Amino acid sequence: MNFPSSLQAGQFCPSKNPCDLQSLIIILANGHPLIIRSVPYGHNTGQDYGGAMIGCFMRTVLAGYCRTPFQRAHRGLLKDTRPEDMAASVVKSTIQRTGVDTEQIEDLMLGCAYPEGEQGLNLGRIATYMSGLPYTVPGMTTNRLCGSSMQVIHTAAGSIAMGSGEAFICAGVESMSRVMRGGFNREPHPELSQSYPEAYIGMGMTAENLAVSHNISRENQEVFAANSHTKAIHAQSNGLLTDEITPLHGIEEDGCMRPPSLEKMSNLKPAFIDSGSVTAATSSPLTDGAASILVCSENFATENGLTPLATIISTAVAGVAPEIMGYGPVPASAKALNRANLTMDDMDIIELNEAFSAQSLACMKDMDLAIDDARVNIDGGALAIGHPLGASGCRITGKAASLLQRTGQEYALATMCIGGGMGIATVLERWN
Numbered sequence: 315m316n317f318p319s320s321l322q323a324g325q326f327c328p329s330k331n332p333c334d335l336q337s338l339i340i341i342l343a344n345g346h347p348l349i350i351r352s353v354p355y356g357h358n359t360g361q362d363y364g365g366a367m368i369g370c371f372m373r374t375v376l377a378g379y380c381r382t383p384f385q386r387a388h389r390g391l392l393k394d395t396r397p398e399d400m401a402a403s404v405v406k407s408t409i410q411r412t413g414v415d416t417e418q419i420e421d422l423m424l425g426c427a428y429p430e431g432e433q434g435l436n437l438g439r440i441a442t443y444m445s446g447l448p449y450t451v452p453g454m455t456t457n458r459l460c461g462s463s464m465q466v467i468h469t470a471a472g473s474i475a476m477g478s479g480e481a482f483i484c485a486g487v488e489s490m491s492r493v494m495r496g497g498f499n500r501e502p503h504p505e506l507s508q509s510y511p512e513a514y515i516g517m518g519m520t521a522e523n524l525a526v527s528h529n530i531s532r533e534n535q536e537v538f539a540a541n542s543h544t545k546a547i548h549a550q551s552n553g554l555l556t557d558e559i560t561p562l563h564g565i566e567e568d569g570c571m572r573p574p575s576l577e578k579m580s581n582l583k584p585a586f587i588d589s590g591s592v593t594a595a596t597s598s599p600l601t602d603g604a605a606s607i608l609v610c611s612e613n614f615a616t617e618n619g620l621t622p623l624a625t626i627i628s629t630a631v632a633g634v635a636p637e638i639m640g641y642g643p644v645p646a647s648a649k650a651l652n653r654a655n656l657t658m659d660d661m662d663i664i665e666l667n668e669a670f671s672a673q674s675l676a677c678m679k680d681m682d683l684a685i686d687d688a689r690v691n692i693d694g695g696a697l698a699i700g701h702p703l704g705a706s707g708c709r710i711t712g713k714a715a716s717l718l719q720r721t722g723q724e725y726a727l728a729t730m731c732i733g734g735g736m737g738i739a740t741v742l743e744r745w746n
């Protein structure tokens with residue numbers, strides 16, 4: 315796009331371009347024009363959550379996605395592996411897969427749901443040392459519970475959009491074997507726990523609440539979980555997971571999936587309340603694992619010979635009542651799709667994190683998705699693959715991007731619920 319040489323910082327500039335913009339606010343960054351706000355002709359920005367700006371200028375791409383094998387916590391093959399080692403392994407793999415010049419990386423952003431103990435002391439910075447990055451590359455750790463590593467992808471994309479860097483490594487990790495859920499010194503606020511106990515509600519009870527509110531039967535929950543395992547086992551058996559997994563300590567495959575048996579599932583006791591319908595089989599397993607992806611600008615990818623997987627075209631977060639936290643993907647996805655000027659019908663790939671069957675089915679019901687919608691979790695979901703809290707957001711975003719390339723389709727949605735009553739979503743377009 316060509317700009318008049320007389321532009322001054324902050325000046326409004328009437329302009330027409332491929333996005334048909336009415337006005338631009340321009341600032342000068344390192345001598346180059348930078349678009350920080352845009353408005354299409356006749357557009358009411360109050361009705362689209364800022365979609366005009368994101369759809370035209372948030373041109374961030376994803377490349378080099380990888381993850382460790384995901385293994386069951388406490389009894390899987392990664393139970394003795396420190397989280398720093400898992401994080402370092404995927405960061406190294408991302409660097410190797412992309413061939414990116416590490417001196418050009420702006421920041422390493424790492425998501426972790428319980429950043430204490432071995433996951434404390436700013437694990438993002440520790441990962442820079444252990445992965446061989448130069449000390450000039452800083453590191454940070456973000457906690458949005460289950461959405462942590464999708465959040466760092468959003469944060470990197472926002473930084474790129476405003477000109478604060480062109481290349482970021484975004485990763486996530488959780489050792490649920492070595493750092494207990496809730497942390498080692500869980501201390502709910504005494505007054506809040508009395509006046510609003512829902513703020514600290516257990517995740518299993520939120521799934522039970524959605525099962526009741528959306529009339530999700532135990533049988534349907536078990537069928538959904540069985541299908542997730544069947545798809546994951548098929549993907550593993552046919553080598554469809556091989557490319558995304560970087561081996562660690564000689565471990566090359568996931569360890570959570572099991573051949574499903576509806577008969578065995580039906581004999582399990584409820585996991586959270588005696589009268590409930592949610593069981594261990596319809597809850598995602600405690601899992602150890604890490605994931606990583608390179609997030610960069612389109613220009614950076616082109617100039618450095620990278621082959622991206624997908625472009626981020628919109629992002630969103632949303633809040634819901636904490637007692638139905640699993641419902642978060644519904645409003646988050648609606649916001650992200652609105653910002654992209656797309657609908658659920660436009661989505662070719664949908665990665666919906668399966669925290670619980672009941673939670674997933676409640677969301678799908680209100681998203682007008684059938685229980686067997688072929689677009690949802692094509693290679694299985696978290697019920698079968700596992701849910702290492704801080705790593706799952708990066709996994710499902712990277713998975714959605716890689717599936718776009720594998721299938722040759724155009725649009726994908728990655729979305730997940732988050733403890734405390736939140737949701738997060740990312741809409742992607744296949745890089746072509």
